[in-house]
Amino acid sequence: MRLIGVLGYAGLLPFVFFVVSAFFKTAWLYLNPFFAFVSYSAVILGFLGGVIWGRQLGTSDTASSAPALIFSNLFALVACLALLISSFGLSLIGLSLIVLSLAYVALLIAERDLLFEQRQDYPASYPTMRYWLTGAVVGLHLVMLWLYYN
Known part of the structure; x- marks a missing residue:
């Protein structure tokens, strides 16, 4: 679980990097920090x-795993939608940030309802880590949204 935690929290670093880049209005390799x-x-x-x-994939009961499988695909589609929205122009980045923020909250709720409470093979600290990471990611989205509109 230690490696999972290190990798999970390290995954916040690019979010933070792009927020700092947007705050100082700098581009990294000519890449817009919002995009x-x-x-x-x-x-x-x-x-x-x-x-x-x-x-x-490890469950044998396909009826009980169907909602989780459907949700997993929905989140991939929402991610793609947010990326496509932002590709139409920088004027729509705010909408993408809102869509992604809501999707992270919905993902955490789906995980909680579909996985954390039904499966006992998660390390005890994993749900807590996911709550903290999701809170940080959503918070960074809100900061980025504020920077975008100011």
């Missing part, structure tokens, strides 16, 4: 949806 933030966020949301998918 980079949305892109990274979409990738991470898709990855987390894939984690739900992967957790269901």
